[in-house]
Amino acid sequence: MATKVEGIPSEMTAVQVVEFHKPHQINTVPTPKELGDYDVLLKTAVASLCHTDSMVVEGMFPKGGLPRTASHEGTGTVVQVGAKVKNFKKGDRVMSGIPRNQCQTCFNCKGPDDWHQYCENCEGMIGVFRADGAFADYHVADARTSCKVPDDVSLIDAAPLACAGCTIYRALIVTECKKGDWLAMVGAGGGLGHLGIQMANAQGFKVIAIDARDEALELCRKAGAEHVFDARKGQDEVVKQVKELTGQDGADATINLSEHETAAPLACAVTKMHANMIQVSQPAVVNIPFAELIFRDVRVKGSLVAGQEQSRDMLSMVGKSKIKVETNVFKGLKEVPKMVELAHSGKMKGKAVCVVDESQV
Incomplete structure (x- = not known):
């Protein structure tokens, strides 16, 4: 009624x-x-x-x-x-x-x-x-x-968290990463990425931030990413940098936040074999080379937004970890x-x- x-x-x-x-x-x-x-x-x-x-x-x-x-x-x-x-x-x-x-x-x-x-x-x-x-x-x-909204989170900060925060928080869960794992993010210097960097750091993941704009790379560093790579150097160079950093295996999981046509292939390429690549961005078509799916067995998963319980947990993390939007x-x-x-x-x-x-x- x-x-x-x-x-x-x-x-x-x-x-x-x-x-x-x-x-x-x-x-x-x-x-x-x-x-x-x-x-x-x-x-x-x-x-x-x-x-x-x-x-x-x-x-x-x-x-x-x-x-x-x-x-x-x-x-x-x-x-x-x-x-x-x-x-x-x-x-x-x-x-x-x-x-x-x-x-x-x-x-x-x-x-x-x-x-x-x-x-x-x-x-x-x-x-x-x-x-x-x-x-x-x-x-x-x-x-x-x-x-x-918890008392330690402002209404200004909480508004972007309604989608951006809930989306990247669920993506982090779907990666199945554990404390100490290497987590790469492609398109890390945007609204979702700068939150994801801070949330990943709060959970003890080792973050690799990848982006292609000067402003975005600067925001990655500001958000606390220790390892920041410029995608404009090309896929081969970025993959080489990630492998050198991770002992040649690649990232334990990767989240793709970029719609650029090269982003999904790059996200798979920096991910180690048999590991998860989480597709969050929404281009009309996600193009991934078959070799990544078949010969390297990279597991591609899509992710939407968090549910109510996960959203409450996300807000609690933001307040307790002093995550800045x-x-x-x-x-x-x-x-x-x-x-x-x-x-x-x-x-x-x-x-x-x-x-x-x-x-x-």
Whole structure:
């Protein structure tokens, strides 16, 4: 049974995708009027920009139609909860979960915590399809996928963690690395990579960071990567450097965070035989030489985002290990077009975040 929303303005500002392949529009729209049983209404504090937002603009997630309020990386304070919500109350600081209303009946929903994200029957993904996102004064999240933000994590830092942090944290789990193992990251100097470097260091992995932009290589070092290699030197040279560092075996596992056509082959090539290469980036096609798969038996696995329990663990790690999110802060929803411009320039270090409600941060 729907719960009527009370005590908030009838209209709000929202940044929306109105037409595919066109810039976001800043619109005045109705505020949410009803909540489902497991919905949580948040007064948005911070909303972050993710690469997936550009994929939404380009029409790669057409389900549910337009307009669609953007951003699936949001934080805020609980204003009201649905009838069956038990884990949140008014005033709680929350990091929004991305999935909305998973079916709870398919084999993914009945499987492990991090399988729930693969539900093909969910109502939608906020800011992506069928569900509006966090680039608005208020947004609705699902209590079954969202997390309370610990006191030692700021709402500014927590917003990018809703996707970037949850994604790289799960990828680290999927590598099956243990303390002391060599972990390589291709595309390590971006929003996910600089978090992954710090999380890997916190778990005792030996990190090899690989990227191809000066700004990215600088961010790798700032994030704490001791071994940083420039992919512009070519695959043969990078593989040689990694093998010299690791005793000729290669990395015990590799995470690929780059969409460049050479990234997946490089990620496999620096990985030792019979080990895991985790594909996180989402190019239209992932091209991998057959020799890596067959003659070297590199195991390629895809990885999406963490489940709710893993997300809680990730937030706890961020707070306890003092992991720093590199942010480019913009104030007010009207600044979102500038955020997008910076993100597309190739000069941005870390994540672009929009402070929607300064009083909360």
